[in-house]
Amino acid sequence: MTRVLIVGAGPAGIRAAQRLVTAGLHPVVVDEGARAGGQIYRRPPEGFTRPPQTLYGSEADKALELHRCFDRMLDAGQLTYHPRSSVLALGAQGAQVLGPDGVDTLAYDKLILATGATDRLAPVPGWQSAGVYSLGATQIALKSQGVALGRRMVLAGSGPLLTLVASQLRKAGAQVVAVLDTAPLTTQAAGAFGMALARPRVTLRGAALRAGLGRSYHAGVTLTRIAMNSTGPVAIHWQDARGRDHMTPCDMVGLGWHLRAETHLADLAGVSMAWDKVFHQWLPLTDAMGRAAAGVYLAGDGMRILGADGAELAGKIAASACLQDLGVPAPDTERDLKELRRMQRFASAMQRAFPWPAQMVRDLPADTVLCRCEAISVGDLRTTLSLSGPEANRAKSLSRVGMGRCQGRYCQLAGAEVLAAEAGVPVDKIGRLRSQPPVRPAPISAYLDKGPDARAK
CATH class of the missing domain: 1.10.10.1100 (BFD-like [2Fe-2S]-binding domain)
Incomplete structure (x- = not known):
């Protein structure tokens, strides 16, 4: 039996495992989470009482279907699952994995990396203070424990995650006093046209979330500094689009500028990287189906930042590429590839709408x-x-x-x-x-x- 190792149990990893299982293979899945779902569909602990509609909003049905899909395969013994485990290294003997019982080595013949992404952060004077978090950490605390990380919160950065986390916190009853977006409205408007052409419903949904933030939302800002004392932030200083100075009292700051593809394992696996001017980061080089090196396949945000829907598609496609290379019959991917290209157009337009604040960092x-x-x-x-x-x-x-x-x-x-x-x-x-x-x-x-x-x- 061919040994296929999947790293990551988010949308990409789950769909890759499903396609392999359907073809008769028994994949091994390693994931850092306690339960499959990934960051966007992170599952709370057992007994958690907040309903899925509160945790995942409009994505609740997708989240539950993915969770059930993985649980069915696991309960049927169709895959081997290593939760709370991290792949530390890759070598000739296999993957070195740190789990609850220590370090072990998992041998494999084919490797599917669905490692997801981490927050992309820009430094702000004072960001080293306790009480300054990434947007992802802020969202994790809310989803996994129902916790707001402050009583008077300011979220700053750019991109859809900024708006989403602010909306989720407010829906949960937290006080978000300001949402500070470094992307100017003119840039956002120019990119929004391409976003709407590619995915009109998603674009409209994002616009509705933005509208719900009301006057707390400010575009085109420059973050000046985070004032702090011995316990954490006390205020954030910023300039508006007209260059006027503002000071907003707070006891928590969340920062984030889109996401950064998690490529460390891909790098160790021998995957080549190239600078992407649109995404403003180093990204792996793959073919259209995710083939990246001999026996190595990439899927999800670890390959391109395309969001949950794009990750599901990429997971299916990467698994099909793996099956093709094994000589095993695989589903036709033409339709999935076409849909993935649409996701890529949307993601590229979004990156242009909400750019990385290069000049702010340089200054x-x-x-x-x-x-x-x-x-x-x-x-x-x-x-x-x-x-x-x-x-x-x-x-x-x-x-x-x-x-x-x-x-x-x-x-x-x-x-x-x-x-x-x-x-x-x-x-x-x-x-x-x-x-x-x-x-x-x-x-x-x-x-x-x-x-x-x-x-x-």
Whole structure:
């Protein structure tokens, strides 16, 4: 039996597993979550009383159907599932996986990476304070525990997730006093036309959520700083589209500018990367069906940021590519590929509507913390340029930016922007940080051989 390993149990991973199971294969699924569903359809703990319509809104039916699909396969013994587990490294022997019982190695013949995405963050002076979270973390707390992370909350950044999280918090009864979007209205309007052509219903739904925010929503802002004391944020300072200064008292700030594809494992698997000017990040190179390297297939936001619907399609298509390469009959993908291209048009238009705030990052004061893990400032990184030149990995070795527990997930793009501005070169010329195992923090104790008696427990 061919061993197929799927990393990730979100929409892409679930649909990939379903297609493989239908073809008679028994995939192994590894996922960091306690229950399958991924970030967007994250499931609360057992006994959680908030109904799906409250948790997932208009996506409740999709979420429940995905959950049931995975649970049926698991209950029927059609797949092997490793929850609360992280793939740390990939090698000739297989995938090194950290689970509740320590580190183990899972051998595979084919690998489907459905690793999803993480928040894409831009530094703001003061963002290192306790009480400053990513939008994704804010959403996780709400979905998994029904918790609002502050009593007087400000959300800032750009993109649909900003509007969605603000709407979800308000629906749950939380006080969101301001939603600060760095994208100007003119840019949003220009991109919205392409979004509406590709996915009119989704675009209208987003517009309705935006309208529901009322006068708390502000577009075209520049974030100046987050004022804080010993317990966390006390206010956020910002400029409106006309350049007027504002100060909004708060005790929590959530930040996020779209998403960043999670590509560390793809990098370790030998997948080539290329700078995407529209998405403003390094993305894997694949064929139309997700083939990325020998025996390696990509699906979902870890390949392109297309959202949940696009991830489901990409999961089916990647599994079909895997089946084709195994010589196993696979469903025709022409219709799925056509639909996926429509999702890609929508996503590209959305990225243009809500761009990365490059100039805001380039203008950061020298004392702004850039790398929160290592407490490295923008000025620290700029001073390395005379020795490192405009090259990300040399700058990392001299400054330690990207050496912390997040391994550059939250500082790499901003760091490249700072170096590019200082060197006077395009940001893609800075290059990208090489991925290193383990791709997630792992305790030393997990690697220790505790003996047969300990393992038996």
